[in-house]
Amino acid sequence: MLHPVAWWLWGAGLVVACAHTTNPLLLVVVVVVAGWVVAERREVGAVNAYLPFLLLGLVAILLRVGLIAILGSGVTGRTVLLRLPSVPLPAWMAGVRLGGPVSLEALVAAAAEGLRLAATLACLGAANALASPKRLLRYLPATLYDVGTSVVVALTYAPQLAGLAARVRAARRLRGHSGHGVRELGRLVGPVLGGSLDRSLDLAASMESRGYGRTPVRSAPARRLASALTLTGLVGVVAGLYGVLDGSVTGLLGMPLLLLGLVVTTAALLVGARRDVRSRYRRDPWGAPEWAVTVVGAVPAALLIWAESHGWPGVVLAQSPLAWPEAPLVLVLGVLLPGLAAVVTPVPPRLAAVRAAAQTARRSAAATSAVPPAKQVTS
Secondary structure (H helix, E strand, C coil): CCCHHHHHHHHHHHHHHHHCCCCHHHHHHHHHHHHHHHHHHCCCCCCCCHHHHHHHHHHHHHHHHHHHHHHCCCCCCCCEEEEEEEECCCHHHCCCCEEEEEEHHHHHHHHHHHHHHHHHHHHHHHHHHHCCHHHHHCCCCHHHHHHHHHHHHHHHHHHHHHHHHHHHHHHHHHCCCCCCCHHHHHHHHHHHHHHHHHHHHHHHHHHHHCCCCCCCCCCHHHHHHHHHHHHHHHHHHHHHHHHHHCCCCCCCCCHHHHHHHHHHHHHHHHHHHCCCCCCCCCCCCCCHHHHHHHHHHHHHHHHHHHHHHCCCCCCCCCECCECCCCCCHHHHHHHHHHHHHHHHCCCCHHHHHHHHHHHHHHHHHHHHHHCCCCCCCCC
């Protein structure tokens, strides 16, 4: 199994790449590449979080387009598709409208922004499907272990809820129900919520029996120092990430502030880890495949950051006037490069066993069909 941190660094590179472009062609290529890598390297039995996150992204696109059509946006277009009934608003709500003309340019801009969010969710779902958050939890610093446990539970909740809904729907179909319609959807809510509540109670009981939630003994000065460093570092990281992701921000509010926040946060983690020691059992090695996955995930992020800062064509979708998005070869190859993760990484053990068994079955079937039938002996 590949190191889980490598898969999440690969997914983070794709997320950063999506944040620096609104070109629908590039975003669709990123989603396809992430889905292909999941199909090739997801372990048998692991939760497939890619599809639920992909469906959530599609819902985000529809909501974005619907809200822009009703509330309007800052994009002014010449091509008016329809005119909704407008509601007059007071003067202090200038810039906001209800109804009115809906232009093609505004809908395309909203769809592009929604597609960027959908691609980001798809990349997070791909990383969640390729690397189990439970394995990733072992490599968190001791100070963030409790917070990491909550994040892992939150990340695995949506895929497990989707799987539970699929099982309930299959059970109802076996009992003769159609499984379609609004009424049938309402009948699924009760069993799904009841099953999720039972699952959460079982998880809480198992975590309590294993000693989760214990509070290590710390002195007051060490606790105050760790809290101050953590708060300062997180503020710096958030402000630095905003500066990195927003191309219009220049100066110290960017990479310098992000690096400073990471240094302060690391210091806070080291101070807290001295008082809360945790042992690790059977660590995963970090070798050439992990470095290769990290590099192919970081290349599109660095390429699109450079392209956006230098104003390359094809990075931002032209909205006024509306034009067909360009697809420069360099950018397309850059976002296709993360697909090499399905080539440079080893096949997971159970998936390799399933593929070997299927190949053996095909060979035996081909050998059986190649043998000529025995001649019938008549007297």
